[in-house]
Amino acid sequence: MHFQLTDDQRALRDGVRELLEGRFGRQALRAALDAPGLDRALWRELGEAGFFALRLPEAEGGVGLGLPEAVLAFEQVGRVLLPGPLVATHLAAGAGAGSEGAGSGAAVGAGVPGAATGETVVTAVQGGLVEWLDEADVVVGDASGAVPLRSVDPLTPLHRVPDREGANPHGEGTDPPAVLLTAAEQLGSASRTCELAVQHARAREQFGQPVGAFQAIKHLCAGMLERVETARAAVYAAAVTADPLDIATARLLADEAALRGARDCLQVHGGMGFTWESDVHLHLKRAWVRACRSGDVTESEEALAGDLLSDPPGMAV
Template identity: 45%
Template structure:
């Protein structure tokens, strides 16, 4: 079996990359280009594409570090809703919701696997400290409303798709970290030559490439199979690639990477934030262990 991208898929991928490399578009622009209606049927004014195409688009959004409730809004569109975010209720600690003032709905994944659609306006919350300043958090202080309970099948599907789309974001971020490290290694000179000529830097970049490609293949395969266990494994690989590549990118940049002016720190902070989103490492490992 050959997992080659079709011409239409390559065109979608390239079109998203060109749009996002011209500067981060506003939220309205992302709606206009159909990022959140890729999988909505054409009869409902969507594009009628599949999960694989959504993964390609979200990979490019991750590469560009697009801010906003991306995953939740895409899932909400498949349910006929608008702007939303997916939040998993933790076993311990507060419920943290990113981008709360920008949301209309919150998709709450409970500990028992059920999913509730809750209006954001009905939540009592206060700002919370966030690791990524461009991904602000709000802590829910009041009781969680009942909301609209999804069916068990829809809850399982939406949780798996949210995990996969977040993994796609991480794949894009891992590739971005690699590209930034290579570009810097080509231009930064030490001892009369680019630092990319040094073997230690070459090894760092080679390891980054291996992690990014392994994660990308796993995410693409999970998009085709839509298997929940494969999705959990893909999220683990994508998280590892994003976090480690961002750290290695910081290493390649050296002291410059630790300055506020350099964008490298944003890669690492966003990788940490997406690592904890929807299904974190512990949840994915538990899911795989239960399957085995």
């Protein structure tokens, strides 16, 4: 099966990439590391561009597009490591009464969509990791007792919210669209680390030739590209079918592409990749956080295993 984007989908993808590269390029990323916090002006700009309301019907003030278009947009934010609870805010835009500000970027989602308090849409989750804003920005709803965690990613502050009766038992990641959009972010990150590895392999020289001429480096880059394209096919297919099992497959492949890709990119860069001057380690850290934030990875594995082990129709004995 061939996945050919329409002209409108290409225009959307390119438009989101152009906006992000102009507003959150490498210089802005480095500045965010020095002064972590949500850029509310950029958040509102994304809202005005329709990023958070992509899947909201036009009659409700949204763009009226579907999951495939949202996946293309979230792939681009994964490339640039844009911080903030993007998935939560996107989902909050369609959460109904009390969350109207999320679609415009005036409200910021934290956790899973639900009750709205002040400017921030917040819902407690049971035992889950929640992307959090700093105290000056967040207005907490039913999240008393939230425990701050030391996040491996300096741009993703995290809290663990204690058990709440009736709350989502695994955090924001169990909702299929949330899982798929997070997979799209992982895909974007994996694609970017593959590009970084190839760029470094071409530019860095050892023994009078580019390191990319060595077979070991070639194999690392080829493996990264193979995983990226396999994950891309799975993520795009799941966006079309919206089938939970397809989404589980996409999530596993995208996580592998992002995590292994970042590690292999580090190998291509050598010791330089571990330094703060390099962006590679930031992709690895964000990939770790995304993999944990999206529920337990074994849930996707168990869903696929259960389907494989189930009796086909008419075969039960």
